[in-house]
Amino acid sequence: MKKTKGLSTDTLFRLFNYVALITLAVTIIVPVAWVFFASIKQNAEFYENPWSLPDGVYIQNFVEAFVEAQMGEYLLNSVIVTALSLGILLVVALPAAYVLSRFRFRGSNVLNSVVKAGLFINVSYIAVPIFLMLLDWDSAIKMIIGDPFFLNNRFILAVIYASTALPFTIFLLSSYFQTLPSDFEEAASIDGAGYFRTMISVMFPMAKPSIIIVILFNFLLFWNEYILALTLMPGDNKTLPVGLLNLMAAERAAVNYGPMYAGMVIAMLPTIILYIIVQKRLTQGMTVGGLKG
C-alpha cells in the first residue's frame, strides 16, 4: 500500500516536471515562430485571427524592409561594425591578456585592477559622456579639416565597442593563459624564439578554445547592441537594431505590420543560425565567463 502511494506521487511529480518544461518551451518557441510566420503575411491577414497560418509566402514584406526601409544597408553596417569590432578587440586584447597574466612588471598590479574595475562599468552609464566627448572632438577637428569625423563613423563606433568589451575579454583570456604551464615559453626561448614569436606562434594557438568563446560572446554583444549605436550614430549609418527600432515605429504608425516582422527576422536570423551551430560551446563557455552586460 505504502509503496504504490510513493510510486504515484513520484509519477505525479515527473508529470509535473514535464508539464512545466513543455510550458516554458512553448512560451519561447511560439512567439519566436509566430514572428517568422507574421513576416510572410499580407497586411490584411493581421486583422484576422492572430493564430491563423499565413495564406501564402508574401515575400514582398522582405523586399519592402530591405529596400524601402533600408534594412539591407543597416545589415551591411552591422556586419561591418561587428567584424571591425571583433578584429580590433582580438588584436588589442590578446597581447594585453597574455602579458598581464604571464609577466610581472612595474604597474602590472595596477593594470590588473583597472581591468577588474572596468568589469563594473556599464555602457548605459557612459553612452552620453562618450557622445559629448566625440562632439567636442568633432568641433575641434572641424576647424582643421572642415568636416566632422568622430560621430556617425562606423570605424569609431567599432573602436568604442571593442574598448567597452576589453575588460571582460582580457579578464576571460587572462584566466585561461594563467592555466597554461610555463614549459612552452621556456622551450620556445631555448629554440631561440623572441617574445613576439613565442606569443604569436606558441601561446595564441593554445588559447584557441577561449578565443572562440570570446568571439561568440562578443559577436552577440556587438550585433545586438543598440544604445551606443543610437547615441553615437544619429545620421545615416545606422546599425540593424537601431534601424529596426525606426522601422517598428514607422510601420506601427503606418499600420503596415508585415515589413516590421520581416525586419525582426532579418535582425534575429543570423544570431539564431549561429546559436544552433555553436549552442553547446556557448552554454558551456558561459560558466567560464559568468558575466552579463
Place this chain on the structure above:
Amino acid sequence: MNKKGSRNIFITVCVAPALILLATFMITPTIEVFRMSMYRWGGFSNTREFVGLENFKVLWNDMDFIQSFQNSILLIVLVAIITLIFAVFFAAVLTKEQVKGGNFFRIIFYIPNILSIVVIAGIFSAIYDPKSGLLNSIFGVLSLDSFEQLWLGDQEIVIYSIAGALVWQAIGYYMVMYMSGMASIPASYYEAASLEGANGITQFFSITLPLIWNNIRTTLTFFIISTINLSFLLVKAMTGGGPNGSTEVFLSYMYDQAYTNSTFGYGMAIGVVVFTFSFALAAIVSRITKRDVLEY
C-alpha cells in the same frame, strides 16, 4: 639590444593599446559622469557652471525621479525572485531528474538570451497588443474575456508586463548558471540521501540548495546590475517610459534628461545616484545572504 630592454619593449607594445583604449573610452567617461554631475550644464545655454551638489538637491524633490526609482526597485525585486525560482527549478529538473530531451529543453530555454532587446521588444509588443495580441486572443478563445487587458496601455499593469518580458529573457541564462553549479555536486550525496529515505524535494532543500548557495549569491548581484540595465534597454525600445511615466526606470530617466533633454549635468547626477545605489544594494544583499561555504 639586451634582454631586459627587449622585454620592456615587448610589454609596452602589448599593453599600451589596451591601456589607451580603456583610458579614453571607459575611464575618462566614467570620471566625466561624476564631474559633470556637479555642473549646471545644458538645456538652452551651453555654459557650464559649477554648482556643487545643487543637482542632487533638485533630484531629491523630483517626483519623476522618485517614480522611476519605485519602478526600478519593483522590477529588480520581481524579476530577481521570479527568475530565481524558475531558473533553480528548471536547473534542478534538468540536472537531477532523468528527463527525456533534456538537451533540447536546455537549447530552447537559452534562446531569449541571444536575441537583441529590440527584437524582444518587438515580440512582446505582438504578445501584448490589445486587439490582435497573442495573450488577449488566448484569453478570448478560453472565454476568459475578463483577463484581457491593455497590457501596455494600462498604467497599473504595464510595469508587470515589462517584468514578464524581463523574466522571459532571463530564465535560460540563470538556469545554465545554476546547472553548472549543480552538476559539480557528487552523485553519492543523493544516493546516500535516498538510502536514508529522503525524497526528491527533501534532497533538493537539504543538499542541492545549500551547495549551490554561493552560486545563487553571485547571481543576486547580476540580477541587480542587469535588471537596471536591461529594464532601461527594454523600456526605451518598447514603451519609451510611457504611458505617462509609468514605466520610467532609473537609466531611461537619466538618458531622457541627459540626451533627449540635453540637461547633461542633471542627467549625470542621476547616473551617479543610480551607480552608487546599485553598488550599495549589491553589497547589502551579498552581506545578508552570506553563509559559511560548505566544503565538499
